[in-house]
Amino acid sequence: MDKKQLLRLGGSAAGAVLPFWLLDLTLRATTGGAAWYPLYAAAPNLFSLGFGALFAALCLLPRRRAVGRVLYGLIYAVWAVYAVVQYGIWRIFDRFLFLSDFLLAGEGLGFAGYIRQLMDARFVLVVALLILWGTLGVWRLPEDLPRRRVCPVLALFFVLTQFVAPRLYAPVPETLDWDSWQSSGYEYERFSSSAYDLALTGPYQFVARDAYLSVLPNADAVEQRAQIDAFFDERPAHEENQMTGLLSGKNLILVQLESVDDFVLNDANTPTLARLQREGINFAEFYTPQYANGYTFNTEFAAQTGVYPYANGNVAYSLSRSAFPYALGNLLAHVDYTANSFHKSEAKFYNRGAMHQAFGYEQYHSALDYAQDELQASDDRFLADCEELYSAMTAQQPFADFLITYSGHLGYDEIDALTTYALEQFPEYRDDSRPYEINGLFAKARLTDEMFAHLLERLEEDGLLENTVICVYDDHYAYGLTDREVLEEYSEAAGGRLLERTPCFIWYQGCTPQVVTKTLQTVDLLPTLANLFGLEVSDTMGRDAFDPNYEGYVIFPNGGWMTDTAYAKNGQIVWNNGMTDAEVSEMNAYARRFQEINDAILDTDYYAQATE
Template identity: 75%
Template sequence: MDKTEQKRAWLGVFTAVLPFWLLDLTLRAMAGSAGYYALYAAAPNLFSLGFGALFAALCLALPRRAGRIAYGVCYALWAVYAVVQYGVWRIFDRFLFLSDFLFAGEGLGFLGYVRQLLDLRFAFFVLLLIVWGAFGVWRLPAGGALPRRRVCDGLALFFALTQFAAPRCYASVPETLDWDAWQSSGYEYRKFASSSYDMALTGPYQFVARDAFLSLAPDADEEAALAEIEAFLAERPARQDNEMTGLLRGKNLIMVQLESIDDFVLNEENTPTMARLMREGVNFTNFYTPQYANGYTFNTEFAAQTGLYPYANGNVAYSLSRSAFPDTLAHLLRQAGYAANSFHKSEAKFYNRGAMHRAFGYEGYHSALDYAANETEAGTDRFLADCDELYEKMIESQPFFDFIITYSGHLGYDERDALTTYALERYPEYLDPARPYEISGLFAKARLTDELFERLLERLTEDGLLENTVFFVYDDHYAYGLTDRAVLETYSAQAGGALLERTPCFFWYPGCTPTTVSKTLQTIDILPTLANLYGLPEPRTPGRDAFDSAYPGWAVFPDGTWMTDKAYVKNGAVEWNHGMTEEEIAQMNAYARRLAHVGDAILDTDYYRGR
């Protein structure tokens, strides 16, 4: 073989590595990763070049035809992964961790987004990936044109060197975490909790590899984790009795988690019954539902039940069903003599609710699908109150605690969704040609949820139970099921929310004094607030009682972003500040990090078992 052929073959080796790096660069560039970490930074580029070398080595070790097929298959798999992640980022402004794929079934409901994604930008992204892959297959050199073993060994060595060198390109981890430690790329790489930041730090190949490693790695020192938990809970001020302590003691409780009934959805026009209860009840006007990982509905459910947030980069529905949660509301109320049952449309295996709700302390989980004639009937929230068998389970023992998860507001909202069609046929007045069809669908489906409240009030009144019953209502997440993000943001802004994550939360009972609570609150505050209202022991969780005068109120999000009544800090940058000092902001930054650490430690160690 002459020198010209050798040079061409060696160039082919390089160009076989290049497409994998270009795939990474295309994904990071088009997904806005530069906002987190520079595209030209050494670490992600080294990682991707190293993995490209590894994949090329594996393919070059095969005969030429087999090598090209293997190369094409390998690249195609990563290209599909990149397309999925890019699509998810376009919808949710985040990427999927490996554990998120456990919720793939829920993702089928997002098929309506496909039409929104198939624009020139998305087509350009896919086209670039195809071009890079075709170029790599074409340029992959013949195995016989090179000293195959030496080349493959060299590529594998390069991969190993990049694995050693790339993590050392990140900023060092601060010795203390008292200030903005999250801004250290080394700290985030170690923690690996913010998918958008992590993809920017690593690129797709190392993103998957590190996520898998952390998922399989043995737990950290349990004694140190337990000490951290104990210190955090000890530093939290003990709840002091206040004017709301024991206010609802002995009353029946119907706790309702709404599906997608956003702050701009719940109003006199769309949900007249709920709007009346909110107006006549105690209304938390600055309540936020941070979205942790995928499976947003269940993760909010978990937070409200346990006073803990789930893992930022993982799931809890399938991993913690055997963990102990003795301080949940169901456990505390059952200890006080209550019956506790939960109700929803979906079957028990969905989100592993059958097992998880037992862990939460419920005596039974009841699915409407077990009683309804078809999917549409089961998905109509009113059915939970209309069905005599289900209603009897709600009230058969007193005092009772019923947890209801609504369904009617679930995405999608377009013409292909059967429940949307049903809702608009039932309430054709919501079909307004002056606004997007999806908005009309969302509003009509919200009216179906409102029928549940209307019917429950009727039946409880007929049975003489309403006078001793409380409704506590909150939302699972903002209406992210709207495929047009601009429309969502416009309606949310018109409702006055500072963030998309602001959602309704209120409670009502006959004779309630209408009250507005403007303190900034979050999902994990629901449990301690209800515990105080019912005169129950204070739960040993990071959440706080909304009526505790020592609690100023805040909402903390999984990437370390946080909000109080006075300030909003996103990705370490102060978006607005109306009176917090630099020291107070630093303290809140530290608290946001500790909340994540302690929450994960409680879950990792099954902290409550035996305590």
């Protein structure tokens, strides 16, 4: 074979490989991948060229060119759809889906109207480019290549890229000094930040490595348990304080709000909630970092267990058989509370029927089982107004009820039926000077607020209010607003240091109002409530807000962190009001260790030891 033939052969093969690389480059470029890892870096490009070679080899195997073209089109179409989905997810959440997150895709199917709002010029351009690359690939697929020579070479190239590309990342640092967490080799091993990981690997290796890590057996369980033990031994033991046992024996209604952000909760939009917050114990710097997707369930998991879910996948379906003896429902059940949970969705959604039982709740009650239709079940007021649900909440004392509201769920546009309904119920929120979505969000939040008003009234009429504690926290910031600038503007006006700051407060009759300004996070809620109710404050990733040994912090899934005095994001100090370089370095290392210990607890079913 002469030089010209070799060049022609190489050019023809490249024509089949390059569209897959262009798909990857388009996805990484349009989702800000360069902010995490350079677009021109060798590793992700090698990975994508290698997978492109593998896909091309498969399509060149059939003798008939038409069959090969169909096969090429099918393979490319699957990846193109995957890229479009991930682009849409990134537009909403600034992150991507891991494979396990696709188990939660059913929730998104119910909000097609919201997704349509993302169909702007940028979205159309991305889709058009992906279609163009695929069309060129199908059209350019050669038919006269010597398959027996070319296909093995392409397959060998794929194998070589799998061997070479991982070795091009920066070495894993021996110690996590300042900035060392950004080591590409460390993140490739850990694979915990979807935005960073896709930038490191491209979409094909992102899926392959995610799948590999999902089935990899845990051979280090004994060592991991030892590391967990050491972590808790080194941490100062919980110290009883003036709040210990303050609420012992009282009924508890724990409410997780849906999208009632800090700028939403005020006297104008939610007068009942605003009054309870003002009269109670207000945790003014409470943050809900979003580990993985399925934000609502992942937040309830963290609040109930004091442990965050995996940053690279959900736990609703993978950990339902794990032991959580120190989850809130189990702790209260041990002191003879009757514990039940309530929400709109069916028990199978997020596997709540099984997961809430693991948390210690006797029964999960879905409003859909009692309502006339879905719209009635979606109105949070139904939780308090339905006789059967209210009876299940209060029939036996002391009771512990876990309510998850729904009305504030996205979307907030003209297409969303619940938004239209809420604005009909509260026409005063039709304000043409504001974006329609803001009006929809505020009106939906008012439905939730009315639920609280009805519930308080019923509890007082039945003589239960004076012995009942109401604890309220939010599942996540109002990410459902499609205009990011509007969201940031409203959040900043409310005084939040970050979007992730959300409401959290505890109210009961006779409470002395106080504002706690310590920086707190979702996993701190469990130990704080345990301390207030005089229960065992066990070793979890959270800490009691009133423990004098706890200075307060929040750890984000991408390795960032925040304390009262400094905030680090993407390896950079965003602001610093007094931490020394040594303290910053120590906190940076601690944030990574925090996540490693958190995941090790999940990997090893660590708390099962307490039940043996």
